[in-house]
Amino acid sequence: MTKDLDNVVIKTVSRILVPFMQVFSLYVFAHGHGSPGGGFQGGCIMAASFILLGVAFNLREIGKRFRERNNALMCVLGVFIYTGTGCLAFLSSGNFLDYGTLSDLLPIDSIKARYYGMALIELGVQITVMAVMLSIFVDLVTAGRGEDAPEDTE
């Protein structure tokens, strides 16, 4: 009974904080071109928002909102977006990862093509970093048994 009363403050505050953390991580990613930020920082903050849910409540709260199968798919999706952009630049008569030649495909000039190429690969980096951090956390806490196993509480 006292255990429930002890955790009321933590549970309420974390439930309020998590949406703001996710919006802030998207803000940090989107403003990576004009102020300090970018893919890695946004991905870590987004992973931290899910880990806060897992620490304050149960691990099933993460599983309700974000299944493990989708998590593993997002690990691969980020690397695929990154190398896909590189291959796209390679196919449109240029070198690998040379975004200036993306201007042959889309109706933009060469400088803007580098700008948008950078934004695309930062998106790939953010997705991969977020998914891998969450996956490592869940694996280490449950020692490999997955989210459905009962975890040892002290």
Add this chain to the structure above:
Amino acid sequence: MMEFIFGTFNYGIYVVLILIGFYGMMAKNNLMKKLIGMNIFQWSIILFYISIGSKKGGTVPVVDPSLHPAIRAVDYINPLPHVLMLTAIVVGVATTGIALALLILIYRTYGTLEEDEILEVLKK
């Protein structure tokens, strides 16, 4: 003499952190404490590299787009150490994650995390 100390005291601080990590890796018996010593070693090297790139009177390396053709490199600090250390931080996190997973497996197999007990079991 005082200018020499003010010029290089930041390297001295990072050398102290390196020695703390080094001693922790060698002298402690528990495997978890060795891992934390390695972590301290790693982060102190990253901090050392970042401190190389600072310049007197320089600001954050985000150039002001309003003064477009007249950007001088003297006003901004060196962005290269920051870029290289971003990669190093991510590699450090990956190494720590795998080391913790290996520690879980060692605990499952031997039942202990002390180094001398594990070596005794291995000698038999």
Add this chain to the structure above:
Amino acid sequence: MNKLAALPATLVAGGFLFYSTAFFPSWGDPDQPAGRHVSPRYIEKTLAETGVPNAVTSVLADYRGYDTMFETSVIFTAGIAVMMLLRGSR
């Protein structure tokens, strides 16, 4: 290795490292060898060539994009390795 052998080794290594900090350039020197060859070019040309004012992002994603690709694959491999180590023995 016990604590009695580790402390002199640490002090000897510390002596060497402290001695070598005397040869470093002083902190905040604008004329360092670290900031001379390619880094002024990155700062001066980043807005003209890429249109991104943040020099760190443009070096990370455009001028040195190859390193970032392999670093992303490193953290992906670490996630897979932890999955294989811990879930494989279920």
